[in-house]
Amino acid sequence: MKRVLTIQDISCLGKCSITIALPVISALGSETVILPTALLSTHTMFKDFTCKDLSDQIEPITAHWKSEGVAFDAIYTGYLGSIGQIDQVKQIIADFKGPYTKVVVDPVMADNGKLYPAFDMDYVRKNTELCAVADIIVPNITEASLMTGMEYRERHDKAYVQELLSRLNKLGAGISVLTGVSLEEGKTGIMGFDRAAGDYYLYQNRRINGAYHGTGDLFSSTCVGELMRGRDWRDAMRIAADYTAHTIEDTMKNPKKPWYGVDFEATLPDLLRMA
Ligand code: PXL
16 A cells, blocks of 8 residues: 655644545545644634644654654655745655655645735745655646746736746746636636656646635546556546546535535545546
């Protein structure tokens, strides 16, 4: 069985980060090891959330794993709490990345043209360094524009997306995938660039209006789970885009849907049937 290490926060209530990564990657058949970076009462879109930074736990936990000789098939990072933690994560990658370990970085820090409340441009620069050591990065357009110094465009054309990908590629990751790419009316999806093959991959799905919390985490967790099932990166991204769209649609049908996340619990069985 493949073993995935995911490094991100625990938002106790909120359907995001570890509370998505753990069930999704486990359901896809990989052992999921967690390294929580912070413990929050909820995600940061709630008011008055509590937050306990866990930076001081990272070194002792990983030192113990080293003494146990643990190895990982993937290291997948999401929301991190501070610049110091990005340095800690770089160290973990240096210590645990073996010849077959896939490093997937989702540089969670912004959306819809804006940084999340906790972050600033120093954090953006540091996240850019983390992307440089990844095999695959999956930023949204806002994160990519911040990391590459391009203006953010909600409406965009292929030339803009290709320029963003070309600049992302220069950051150093092997495969750069942009999420939230909408090149046709009524559609949305992803576009990626594989440096070794020199190939672009564009996948457009139906667009569902509205922004839903946790969908970026659902997308990247699904990618990681599918990569570990042996899928090619293009198939992993396509399935993740389809599954995310399906889950948003399903959630919208629920009159009692929570405002803070999507009902992926109801659609997980469908994911296992997607090919
Ligand atoms: O879904 C990304 C995410 C993860 N973790 C925390 C967040 C967010 C987005 O706002 O606040 C704590």
